[in-house]
Amino acid sequence: MTASESAMPTRKSQLGVGDLARRAGVSVATIRFYESRNLIFSTRTSGNMRLFPKHTLRRLAIIAAGQRVGLTLAEIADALSELPEDRAPRQIEWEQLSTHWKRIIDRRMLQLESLRDSLDGCVGCGCLSFKTCSLVNPGDEAAKEGEGSRWIRKLDAKFNDAATDSAD
Helix, strand or coil: CCCHHCCCCCCHHHHHHHHHHHCCCCHHHHHHHHHHHCCCCCCCCCCCCCCCCCHHHHHHHHHHHHHHHCCCCHHHHHHHHCCCCCCCHHHHHHHHHHHHHHHHHHHHHHHHHHHHHHHHHCCCCCCCCCCCCCCCCCCHEEEEEEEEHHHEEEEHHHHHHHHHHHCC
């Protein structure tokens, strides 16, 4: 066996970065990005070639599913941190993960419905200081704090904190 042959991944258990990207339908840069964010893991050969366990394909599918339903990479990373790194997740683990994701999506849907129902009273200019703004600033309370749209960021932070609290 030559040195270059020994550096090649075993087809049965590991994939090189290019093969993994091709099979997952993503770019090599995406694989490297996910690895840099500890969403997936590799080992290195003596020639510094990345080798990924075949079950990494399942983790990449989970990442794609999470993105498809609108989750952030941070939310996906939290979910992946609960899964084993050394094997593909089992059905029960996927069911637990998907149940958690459903709760996140349900909260977002409620938030979006509330925002949608409040849009009629909003001019949409971003100032959020009109006395008639029922979306974020009923009664023009934000005027006391000065100009700008700081309240919308406060609402987003409050929503995210509530989501974190209910997940615990």
